[in-house]
Amino acid sequence: DRLCLNCGVLRVAQGKKSSFLKKIKNKYVKDSSICSERGFCMQKVLYLVLFMSFLLAVNEGFAQVCRTRFVVTKTADTYDADCSVRDCSLRDAIFAANVCGGKNEVVLGSGTYLLSRANNAPNGGEGLDPITGNRFGDFDIAEDIKVVGVSPIVSRVDGGGVDRIFNIHAGIATFESLAIVNGTQKSVYRNGSGVRVSKNAGLVGRNLRFENNGEWTTHIGSKTAIWNEGFIRIEDTSFYNNSSFVSPTGFT
Secondary structure, eight states, rough: OOOGGGGGTEETTTTOHHHHHHHHHHHHOOSSSOOOTTTHHHHHHHHHHHHHHHHHHHTTTTOOOOOSSSEEEOSSOOOSSEEEESOHHHHHHHHHHHHHHSSSEEOEEEEEEEOOOOSSSSGGGGGTTTTOOOOGGSSEEEEEEEEEOSSSTEEEEEOTSSOSOOOOOSSSEEEEEEESSSOOOTTTHHHOEEEOOOOOOEEEEEEHHHHHHHOOOOOOOOOOOEEEESSEEESSSSESSSSEEOOSOOOO
C-alpha cells in the first residue's frame, strides 16, 4: 500500500522517496556541507520544510492508506479523511480516491447513502478545490473513479433535498448499478441537481436510475438530473420525475 500525506505533497510509495522529494534533495542537499553566508545549511531548511508539511498533514487529517478499491462500510454521511477497511463513508471513499489518484473503485452495498452535510459556503461552495472542498455539500470527483453498487433498486445515493449529488471536476467518472435520487440546487447559477460534468471531464453510466432530481423554482440555471459540459455516455438508464424550471426534460 501507498501512504499519501498532505494530498500528495508528501508521498511515500513502497518505502521509496517520491520524485518530488528526490528533486528537492538533489537540488538542495547534494552536499550537506554547502551553507549560506550566514552559516545556515540548506539541509536544515529542507528538514524544516518537511517537518512543517508533516504537521500540516496531521493537522488537516490528510493521511490515507491508498488502495485501488475502497469499500463503503456505512450509509451515514460522515467525514474524517480516512477510508479504512472497517470505517468508511461514501464521502471518505471519494476523498481517498481523489487523494490517491489513478484509477480507483468505490464499492457500495445495499442501502440508502444519504447526503446530509450541507455546504453553507457562498454560492453553495461552487469553485472550491475538489479535494479540500469535499468536506461538505456534493461529492466532488477529480480523478478516474468508478462508483459501483448492487443494483438501482437497493443501492441509492440520496441528496436528501440538500444539494447536488455528484460534481465531476476532472477525470472520467463511471457510475454503475445504482440510483441517484433527490438531488437539488438552491443556489443561483449552479447547474445540475443529480450530476454535473465539467469541461474536460466525463461521465459513463450503466444500469442507473435518476429519480426526483431538480429544483422547481425560478432560480437561474438548469437544475436537471444531469448537466453536461464535457463527455457523457449513458446506457441502460431510466429517468423518472426529474424536472427543472428551465428545462422540464430532466436531462441537459
